[in-house]
Amino acid sequence: MTSDVPALAALRRSPVAARRLLVFTCFLVTAVTLTPIVMMVLVAFQSDTESMAARPSLWPGSWHPENIGRAFDLVPLGRYLLNTIIFAGGTALLETATAALAAYAFARLRFRGRGVLFGVYLTTLMIPSQVTLIPQFILVAKMHGVDTWPGMILPHAFTALGVFLLRQFFLGVPRDYEEAARLDGANRWQTFIRIIIPLAVPAIATLAVFKFISQWNNLLWPLVISNSDSTRTAAVGLQVFQSTNGTQWNLLLMAAAITTVPLIVLFFLTQRWFVKGITMSGLGGR
Amino acid sequence: MSSSFSRRALLKGAALGGLATTGALSGCSSGPPPGTATWSMWSSSPEEQRVWTDFGHYVERRMHIRSASTLTPSDGYPTKLDLRLVSGTASMVTALNGWLIPTYASRGAHRPLDDLIAADPDFDLDDFYPAIRSISSFAGRTYAIGFDVAPTVLYYNKTLLERNGVDPPSPTEPMSWDTFRQLAIELSKPKDQYGFTCSPTIDDLVSWIYCAGGNVVDGDRDTSPLDAPEAMQAIHYVVDLFTKDRATPPIDNLVTQNASGAALANFLQGNVAFMQNGPWQVLNVRKASFEWDIVPFPAGPAGSKPRVSGSSFAIPSGVKGDDLDLAWRLLKTLTSTGALDIYARAGRNNPARLSAASAFEPPPANLGIVQRILKGEVAGGHPFDVTTNWNRVRLLLAQDLPRAFLGQKSAGDAIDGVMPRLNALMRQHRDAVRQAT
Numbered sequence: 001m002t003s004d005v006p007a008l009a010a011l012r013r014s015p016v017a018a019r020r021l022l023v024f025t026c027f028l029v030t031a032v033t034l035t036p037i038v039m040m041v042l043v044a045f046q047s048d049t050e051s052m053a054a055r056p057s058l059w060p061g062s063w064h065p066e067n068i069g070r071a072f073d074l075v076p077l078g079r080y081l082l083n084t085i086i087f088a089g090g091t092a093l094l095e096t097a098t099a100a101l102a103a104y105a106f107a108r109l110r111f112r113g114r115g116v117l118f119g120v121y122l123t124t125l126m127i128p129s130q131v132t133l134i135p136q137f138i139l140v141a142k143m144h145g146v147d148t149w150p151g152m153i154l155p156h157a158f159t160a161l162g163v164f165l166l167r168q169f170f171l172g173v174p175r176d177y178e179e180a181a182r183l184d185g186a187n188r189w190q191t192f193i194r195i196i197i198p199l200a201v202p203a204i205a206t207l208a209v210f211k212f213i214s215q216w217n218n219l220l221w222p223l224v225i226s227n228s229d230s231t232r233t234a235a236v237g238l239q240v241f242q243s244t245n246g247t248q249w250n251l252l253l254m255a256a257a258i259t260t261v262p263l264i265v266l267f268f269l270t271q272r273w274f275v276k277g278i279t280m281s282g283l284g285g286r
Numbered sequence: 287m288s289s290s291f292s293r294r295a296l297l298k299g300a301a302l303g304g305l306a307t308t309g310a311l312s313g314c315s316s317g318p319p320p321g322t323a324t325w326s327m328w329s330s331s332p333e334e335q336r337v338w339t340d341f342g343h344y345v346e347r348r349m350h351i352r353s354a355s356t357l358t359p360s361d362g363y364p365t366k367l368d369l370r371l372v373s374g375t376a377s378m379v380t381a382l383n384g385w386l387i388p389t390y391a392s393r394g395a396h397r398p399l400d401d402l403i404a405a406d407p408d409f410d411l412d413d414f415y416p417a418i419r420s421i422s423s424f425a426g427r428t429y430a431i432g433f434d435v436a437p438t439v440l441y442y443n444k445t446l447l448e449r450n451g452v453d454p455p456s457p458t459e460p461m462s463w464d465t466f467r468q469l470a471i472e473l474s475k476p477k478d479q480y481g482f483t484c485s486p487t488i489d490d491l492v493s494w495i496y497c498a499g500g501n502v503v504d505g506d507r508d509t510s511p512l513d514a515p516e517a518m519q520a521i522h523y524v525v526d527l528f529t530k531d532r533a534t535p536p537i538d539n540l541v542t543q544n545a546s547g548a549a550l551a552n553f554l555q556g557n558v559a560f561m562q563n564g565p566w567q568v569l570n571v572r573k574a575s576f577e578w579d580i581v582p583f584p585a586g587p588a589g590s591k592p593r594v595s596g597s598s599f600a601i602p603s604g605v606k607g608d609d610l611d612l613a614w615r616l617l618k619t620l621t622s623t624g625a626l627d628i629y630a631r632a633g634r635n636n637p638a639r640l641s642a643a644s645a646f647e648p649p650p651a652n653l654g655i656v657q658r659i660l661k662g663e664v665a666g667g668h669p670f671d672v673t674t675n676w677n678r679v680r681l682l683l684a685q686d687l688p689r690a691f692l693g694q695k696s697a698g699d700a701i702d703g704v705m706p707r708l709n710a711l712m713r714q715h716r717d718a719v720r721q722a723t
Binding site: 048049052074075133134137138141142146219220223224227228236239240241242247 | 330331332356358359360361362365366369370372373374375547550551554573575
């Protein structure tokens with residue numbers, strides 16, 4: 001029984017103490033979250049010897065900003081970043097388009113077996129991506145998609161999560177808007193494009209942001225499907241700093257810090273969609 | 287009926303989209319044109335990439351054919367190779383780390399090469415060190431041709447030894463375990479200086495186990511001899527260096543200590559006298575700010591028999607017909623003396639061919655002992671004995687065994703704890719061997 005705990009009882013009686021506890025908890029969580037990022041940046045500026053130490057110091061003994069240039073010299077990091085933008089951006093763009101169409105069909109079009117089909121579609125959420133990796137790779141390989149942009153992007157451009165997210169949103173849009181559009185002579189397609197899509201911009205933007213971030217960090221698919229620098233993404237490129245002969249920690253973390261910057265910028269630009277996405281679907285961060 | 291019309295239009299649109307997608311994929315021409323010599327290899331650093339680029343040029347010069355290599359960071363290489371093998375998109379020739387050869391051979395993923403070797407009078411298998419021939423074989427058949435091979439050696443910090451008034455160890459006569467232990471203890475001043483460093487993993491432990499006359503794998507039994515007295519003697523010896531003698535840098539956490547390069551990081555600090563490692567680290571140790579060299583691995587009750595590891599090229603089972611002929615010619619070129627000279631001159635590791643041995647040369651002064659050990663002229667070595675499920679064996683032993691190095695468990699308890707699961711893996715291995723043969 002919580003009422004038996006004097007500390008909690010005191011907290012309930014004192015809103016000031018409760019607020020302080022909340023602030024302290026938030027501060028603690030923020031510190032725990034930020035510490036690895038701060039460490040990453042600090043080690044990134046250390047010398048080779050310092051970062052390779054068995055007991056590395058946190059604060060650099062001497063700062064080495066030249067590590068930025070070295071990271072770019074060792075691997076074509078700029079190219080990898082561009083490839084990652086193409087891969088993550090392309091996937092996000094395609095998924096939002098396909099998910100919007102499918103979600104609208106599941107939300108508004110009446111056809112036999114719609115519920116069952118949607119249920120079956122949703123079950124794919126329960127299958128880990130590792131399980132479908134081999135058949136997916138074989139399929140793409142047979143279609144000559146290895147080391148090509150379509151082969152990289154298309155298999156990830158259709159997911160049940162996106163459809164589910166947008167369908168939930170479309171179900172909340174009053175039908176009156178569509179009926180009014182119909183009375184004005186708009187057909188289904190025009191209604192979808194001119195009425196539903198503009199209304200669904202927050203949901204679509206949320207989905208696009210989530211998809212972009214998840215694909216930015218995707219390692220396994222780009223690893224197996226990309227064979228050259230022309231399609232290699234940053235997540236795969238970072239592995240170059242790790243080999244059986246050891247790891248160049250400072251350069252690895254420098255490259256990791258550099259590849260994190262675009263994501264941080266994106267996060268601050270699209271922060272409100274993040275919050276919306278979490279409240280809309282309860283699936284934030286997936 | 288606008289609604290039915292638009293629904294049809296939507297369906298049409300979807301169908302057209304699907305067709306366009308299929309077209310986009312199938313219209314992509316991925317992969318090199320037919321007749322190209324394709325091969326795959328792990329490559330993590332730009333230096334490694336340069337070596338493989340040189341290999342590609344060498345292949346093109348020698349074979350007058352286009353060479354196309356698929357280079358993958360080493361951590362992801364096995365995953366990618368697995369996928370490419372099952373999907374039938376693997377290269378004609380694939381590089382394999384020696385410990386993975388039984389795994390792929392038992393699965394039938396790669397073909398035996400004995401028929402190709404027998405039919406080719408130009409190919410001399412005797413020019414390869416016996417150790418790499420053993421590593422590249424499975425169930426009595428040759429499945430791969432080596433490109434590098436090397437025994438584990440003992441690196442020593444010459445500067446540190448001089449500073450402590452200790453004579454450098456003999457480059458030809460391995461130290462006894464007793465001598466080594468005394469020296470390691472003598473050179474240890476906890477927090478300032480340590481006598482020895484190695485990784486607390488089975489891959490490093492096996493060298494000591496072989497030197498004691500033990501093993502992890504017994505080809506004739508369904509159980510592991512890891513709990514036999516010989517192996518236990520070796521495990522106790524190494525664990526004692528960590529826990530009782532305090533002759534090694536303390537392990538703060540097993541995550542970093544188990545990672546590759548942890549021992550190297552300790553050694554490069556300059557305050558560790560000896561490091562157990564392979565000649566493949568020479569390139570990295572050359573960055574050290576102190577004088578150093580290598581000597582043979584300390585001799586245990588069974589002599590100096592450290593782990594000998596190597597890597598090879600193999601041909602996937604799916605390669606047939608004209609492609610098989612091309613694959614064999616490519617494999618021969620990739621493992622030819624000329625190609626291995628390129629590899630060795632880059633200082634990557636010791637080449638697998640006797641005729642290419644001269645390319646892996648000093649500095650350091652004693653680097654020549656690598657070839658002498660492999661030839662049996664100095665000390666000795668023991669080909670890395672692995673199972674068809676070695677990765678699982680390795681993972682199992684990485685769970686409990688390191689706790690003995692932390693002093694949280696006795697070595698005996700740690701081994702007793704893993705034996706039932708280890709023996710289950712051994713039975714699986716034996717079944718795989720029986721099925722494969």
